[in-house]
Structures are given as C-alpha cells and as structure tokens.
Amino acid sequence: MSTLDAILDDARSHLQRLQPHELHQLEDALVVDIRPAHNRLAEGEIENSVVVERIVLEWRLDPAGEWRLPGFTADTTVVVVCNEGWASSLAARDLQKIGLPNATDLVGGFRGWRAAGLPIREGGSQPVV
Structure with a gap:
C-alpha cells in the first residue's frame, strides 16, 4: 500500500461517507463543491451546492472564524464533493479537525x-470568495 493510500484509508475511517441517494434524501446538509471551475462548467453541479475552492475551504468553513460562510453551525452536516470522491475525503477529514465533526464526503x-441520475444544475457557479 502506498503512503497516499494509507492516508486516504485513515481519513475515511473517520468519515460516515454518503452514497449519492443518501445525500439526495438528506435535509439541512451543506453540500460544498471543491471541484475546479473547468469541471463544473463542463459537467454541471449538484443542485443547492455551494462552490468553495479547496484553497480557502478551511477558512470559509471554520465554525469560529471571521471569514466563514453564513448559515451553518459546528453541528451542520457538511458534505464535500470533488470529481470522484478522493480529494473530498481528505478535505472532509481536515474540516473535522477544525471543528466540524459531521463533515463527510460523497462516495x-x-x-x-x-x-445515479440525480438533479444537476448546468453550468458553473462562481466560487465563494
């Protein structure tokens, strides 16, 4: 096993990862899309998701930070979405470390x-800056 695989396995051992249909049925979750703009433009986005670039993710989601997004608390379920569910696992782990125990990602x-044929918003939204 590579070092990266071990890090990913460790990160996922702390997450309650969601399948697409589970996320679709979940109410009151904050869905955060960390994918690059070119992917979002070409493929679309999950309806009601918020785009936050990975480089500012922790600052925008720090529950006690002055730069955080409005409308969520430390108890909010935050679901991080990337292209295929790899980078999002590491990002969700990092969000747990800054005080979001219910952070997870999308399998x-x-x-x-x-x-899975779930609703998609066409085009790409501007990231929260």
Missing part, C-alpha cells in the same frame, strides 16, 4: 451523483 463524487 463517487460528482460523477457518482450524475451516474
């Missing part, structure tokens, strides 16, 4: 969501 990422 299969956006592409798993799309393959």
Whole structure:
C-alpha cells in the first residue's frame, strides 16, 4: 500500500461517507463543491451546492472564524464533493479537525451523483470568495 493510500484509508475511517441517494434524501446538509471551475462548467453541479475552492475551504468553513460562510453551525452536516470522491475525503477529514465533526464526503463524487441520475444544475457557479 502506498503512503497516499494509507492516508486516504485513515481519513475515511473517520468519515460516515454518503452514497449519492443518501445525500439526495438528506435535509439541512451543506453540500460544498471543491471541484475546479473547468469541471463544473463542463459537467454541471449538484443542485443547492455551494462552490468553495479547496484553497480557502478551511477558512470559509471554520465554525469560529471571521471569514466563514453564513448559515451553518459546528453541528451542520457538511458534505464535500470533488470529481470522484478522493480529494473530498481528505478535505472532509481536515474540516473535522477544525471543528466540524459531521463533515463527510460523497462516495463517487460528482460523477457518482450524475451516474445515479440525480438533479444537476448546468453550468458553473462562481466560487465563494
């Protein structure tokens, strides 16, 4: 096993990862899309998701930070979405470390969501800056 695989396995051992249909049925979750703009433009986005670039993710979601997004608390379920569910696992782990114990990610990422035939918003939203 590579070092990266071990890090990913460790990160996922702390997450209650969601399947696409589980996320679709979940109410009151904050869905955060960390994918690059070119992916979002080409493939679309999950309806009601918020785009936060990975480089500012912790600052926008720090429950006690002055730069945090409005409308969520430390108890909010935050679901991070990337292309295929790899980078999102590491990002969700990092969000747990800054005080979001219910942070997790989407198994299969956006592409798993799309393959499940769930609703997609066309085009790409501007990231929260």
